[in-house]
Amino acid sequence: MPQITYIEASGQSTTVNVPEGWSLMQGATANGVEGILGECGGSCACATCHCYVDEPWLAKLSAPTEGELEMLENTASERKANSRLACQIKATAALDGMVVHLPESQE
Amino acid sequence: MPMFRFDPYSPLVDADPFPAYKTLRDEHPCFWSEEAGMWILSRxxxxxxxxxxxxxxSSARGNLMTELPGRAGATLGTTDPPRHDRLRGLIxxxxxxxxxxxxxxxxxDIARQAAAELKGRKQIEFISDFSSKFTVRVLFAVLGLPMGDEQTVRDKAVLMVQSDPKTRAKGPEHIAAYNWMQDYAAKVIAERRANPTGDMISQFSLAEIDGDKLDEREVLLTTTTLIMAGIESLGGFMSMFALNMVDFTDARRQCVANPALLADAMEESLRYNTSAQRFRRSLQRDVELHGQTMKAGDFVCLAYGAGNRDERQFADPDKYDIxxxxxxxxxxxxxxxxxxxxAIARLAVRVAFDEFHQVMPEYLRVQEKLDWMPSSTFRSPLKLELSIK
Structure with missing residues (x-):
């Protein structure tokens, strides 16, 4: 299972084995990572699973869909060049070791 | 020891599925239910x-445990990506x-009015006296429908999600309610198209992105589903939430003292006893799971209500903890x-209980034993009588 590390705004770091095919949002909410809410259940209808993807991993992800880009306009914390929604990133073997930083606030 | 069975059409499962869910999770995590004719996943x-x-x-062969005729493939819930995602993007x-x-x-305003009608009452039936009035009025307001036939719309919505426990299928009365609702939806769509407003049906019946739009059958059955969900699903969950609020007195008193806690209490009720207990999928290929082989074409039940009580995920899962x-x-x-x-459900339930509690902060359950709706998909009581202190 790919290992994903979530680093909260407080600096608290949690590494989770996320099953392949699960989203990074599901990996976080199922394992008590506080900084991801996932209010809409993964249907890309809110922006409460906002995360910042560490540079080397960004290029490995497929480009965000129009729906994701639209939702990213409504993040509670600053949107940056490496902002993504964790519900739209599916864990794969290629993402093993990936690190994402979480914003100060999701709502 | 008798062989374990799981019959989602049984009145016993309507009343209390949780002991069977525990057996399913612990002993039969991939279980073939003969009565349902499908596999049950519970973890x-x-x-x-x-x-x-x-x-x-796949959802393309239907998502309700007992599917309604002609619905599969024509609603969001019964369509797979990528088409599903494009249609959902439209609405x-x-x-x-x-x-x-x-x-x-x-x-x-609707909640306040519905609650005000209860002032001075010593005993109420929560569903007919409050939640069904509230949900119908909210739906009619959201969709811009003319008032007048709201009681009939409500009755048909409740009936169409039910199934017959004996035949384990939809009965003629359920199909008739479904057909009535489709005719009603067709009239609403025609009216919205003639006089488009900012409401949801106008939006999605006219929406088009990159040449994609809902076809006529999709508009009709999506509207039918929306009315069903707006009334029955919202109302069903409200009665489950009311049941938790009356049974767990401390939790209710905390919510009455601090209505901001209603949001957390509602999320816990969605986990503890969601009204949407079970949905289904169908397999596109053979799958090996927990030592069983499920075959391509088999139906599979995703028992959300069982997953929500899985101790592998939620500590002390049978405890209601806001x-x-x-x-x-x-x-x-x-x-x-x-x-x-x-999002509408969360907003509506929170506001409804905030206003309800202003009028009725203290209430007790009257019925010791509840009668439950006969449904293989949804779970909620038919009546919930409350006496007011």
């Missing part, structure tokens, strides 16, 4: 994984949290098919 992890893997676990906008907050004042914050719960399903109306 949180397996349900989430199946929900993610739409290529394998999702109207259901998003930021776009429904403007309805908050209107919903509060401080739990059960993120990732399956009360609205999840993934691409997660409930479209969840």
């Amino acid at each position: 949180y992890h397996d349900i989430v994984a199946a929900g993610n893997d739409w290529q394998t676990y 999702q906008q109207a259901f998003m949290k930021r776009n429904i907050e403007s309805m908050g004042d209107n919903i509060r 401080t739990r914050k059960p993120r990732g719960h399956l009360g609205f399903g999840g993934g691409v098919h997660a409930c479209l109306g969840m």
Whole structure:
């Protein structure tokens, strides 16, 4: 299972084995990572699973869909060049070791 | 020892599915139910994984445990990606949290009015006296429908989701209610198209992105589903939430003292006893799971209500705890098919109980034993009588 590390705004770091095919949002909410809410259940209808993807991993992800880009306009914390929604990133073997930083606030 | 069975059509399962769910999770995590004619998945992890893997676990042959004729393939819940995602993109906008907050004042007025009608009463039947009036009025306001036939609309919506426990199928009365609702939806669509407003049906019946739009059957059955969900699903969950509030006195008193806690209490109720207990998928290929082989073409039940009580995911799962914050719960399903109306549902239930509690902060349950709706998919009581202190 790919290992994903979530680093909260407080600096608290949690590494989770996320099953392949699960989203990074599901990996976080199922394992008590506080900084991801996932209010809409993964249907890309809110922006409460906002995360910042560490540079080397960004290029490995497929480009965000129009729906994701639209939702990213409504993040509670600053949107940056490496902002993504964790519900739209599916864990794969290629993402093993990936690190994402979480914003100060999701709502 | 008698062989374990699981019959989602049994009145015993309507009344209390949780002991059977525990046996399913612990001893038969991939179980063939002869009565349902489908596999039952009951562990949180397996349900989430199946929900993610739409290529394998398809919705295109229906998502209700007992599907209604002609519905599969014609609603969001019964369509797979990528078409599903494009259609949902057309209509999702109207259901998003930021776009429904403007309805908050209107919903509060409806809740206040419905609660005011209860003033001075010593005993009420929560569903007919409060929640069904509230949900119908909210739906009619949201969709801009003319009042007058709301009681009939409500009765048909409740009937169409039920099934016959003896034949384990939809009975003629359920099909008739479904057909009535389709005719009603068709009239609403024609009216909205003739006089488009900013309402949801106008939006999605006219919406088009990159040449994609809903075809006529999709518009009709999506509208039918929306009315069913807006009345029956919202009302069903409200009665489950009321049941938790009356049974767990401390939790209710905390919510009455601090209505901000209603949001957390509602999430815990969605976990603890969501009204949307079971949905189904059909397999696109053979799958090996927990030593069983499920065959391509087999139906599979995702028992959300069982996953929500899985001790592998939620500590002390049979305890109702409003401080739990059960993120990732399956009360609205999840993934691409997660409930479209969840933001409206959250807003409406919170506001309804805030206003209800202003009029009735203390109440007791009258019936010791409840009668439950006969449904293989949904679970809620038919009546919930409350006496007012």
